Amino acid sequence: MNTSPRRPKHRKNQPEDIKTAFTSYWGIWVGLAVLFIFFAIKISGYTPYTDEETALPETMKTPVFGEPEYVGSKRCKDCHWREYDTWKNTLHSKFMQLPNEYSVIGDFERNNRLTTKISDNAPQLAGEEVHTTMFKKNGDFYVNTIGPDWEAHNYEITNVIGIGRRQNYLTKFPNGELHVLPVEWDANIETWIDLNGLKKNFPGDGEYWSDPKSIWQFKCGGCHVTGFKTNYDKINNVFDSVWVDSGIGCEACHGPGGNHVKAASEYFDYEKETIINPSKLPWRQRAMVCGQCHNWGASTAEVFPYKEGFPKHYSYSRGYLPGKALYLFYIEEPFTFHEKIHHQQYNEWKTSVHAKAGIMCTNCHSVHKKEDIKIAMTKLTSDSLCMDCHITLQRRGAHRIHTFGSCVACHMPRTMGHEHSHTFQFISPRLSIAAGGVEKQPNSCSNCHYHKDTPLESLVEFLDSAKISDMPRPFPVHQK
Secondary structure, three states, X not given: OOOOOOOOOOOOOOHHHHHHHHHHOXXXXXXXXXXXXXXXXXXXXXXXXXXXXXXXXXXXXXXXXXXXXXXXXXXXHOOOHHHHHHHHOOOOOOOEEOOOOOOOOOOOOOOOEEEEEXXXXXXXXXXXXXXXXXXXEOOEEEEEEEOOOOOEEEEEOOEEEOOOOEEEEEEEXXXXXXXXXXXXXXXXXOEEEEOOOOOOOOOOOOOOOOOHHHOHHHHOHHHHEEOOEOOEEOOOOEEOOEOOXXXXXXXXXXXXXXXXXXXXXXXXXXXXXXXXXXXXXXXHHHHHHHHOOOOOEEEOOEOOOOOOOOOOEOOOOOOOOOOXXXXXXXXXXXXXXXXXXXXXXXXXXXXXXXXXXXXXXXXXXXXXXXXXXOOOOEOOOOOHHHHOOOOOHHHOHHHHOOOOOOHHHHHOOEEEOOEEOOOOOOOOHHHHXXXXXXXXXXXXXXXXOOOOOOOHHHHHHXXXXXXXXXXOOOOHHHOX
């Protein structure tokens, strides 16, 4: 057997040999690379940057923003013109305006007098009838009514509150106090109604329209305008109140935009961090943005500086900014009943099954929508909005009582003027009986013109029968 060593055959493409060769001479390769770079620099005349030259430019440094300032909705229009145009057509943008031929919907020429009998308990003019008159003079609007001194005065209207269904009017006292005048125009019935006037109150009782507790700056200001500052001088008892937007402007929901404007022009990486987009908030915080005004309660902040006769707390969520926890700024009245109180939609919604399921305001409402400003900015109209989710409910149980009815009529009846309940519960006639009548507690049945004169007990009996049998028997009022 031949045991002599054999000469190895030639091998092609030997990667291990190449790798070995490269690693054996790596020092030579690095040295050549360094020499190449050195000569290239010498030839080109290159010199490295200094520390000063490599420092970030001023506009690129991490910005330190101060407290954001309000800039007004018109400033938002520069970039967000589509959103601005849709907002401009909403009730929010027109909630408070200057008085003119277009903004004033009340009748100041023909149907322009409200007669009221003063309470028998009043210290003056007890039992007498007095007239409040609304009129125009030289293009301005006035209300002649009894003031804090029990004398009639002509009060000039400085601002208009509301548009569409009802409207109120502001006047300014010599010291800058703003007060809501004691008349309200109801557009649906085209008549004037008393509002904290002589029908139930009188000067000095604490609730009269001109009393210190009714000063607009404490009661309403933070929700009627945007970027509001009270500016009260206690020493001289003078108000110099200012705001950036009349009505509910962009910054009421998105927060003050001063830093956002600065970021958009100088610090581009911080545009999103310097403004609140409610649609990006967790749903509870998103609802709080609406709840800051569509709520009933009192601010955690006490009126300061305080003067005898002033309310102890502001009636709006003073200090709240979108994105913050509303409960830190506002103490809500506990909702236990379908009360006849306006702007309590948030209180009611929190008790509803919608709230428990995470269905909140913007699931149904849109704040940027070009539609009729007289409607509540719902994304769909009529029952279409409800049936978008509740597809089969109309065929079940008592829902078959009224084939001509609507979801809203029964589950969102009007409980305060033209405002609808937001518990989404059917309000039983039983609640009206317990409260002492429909006037004290409206219900889902009596709001309908078919049943407005039907005894509450009969309505309760009929409903009980419908629930038991699941097939409602004919109701006499419909047999015509």
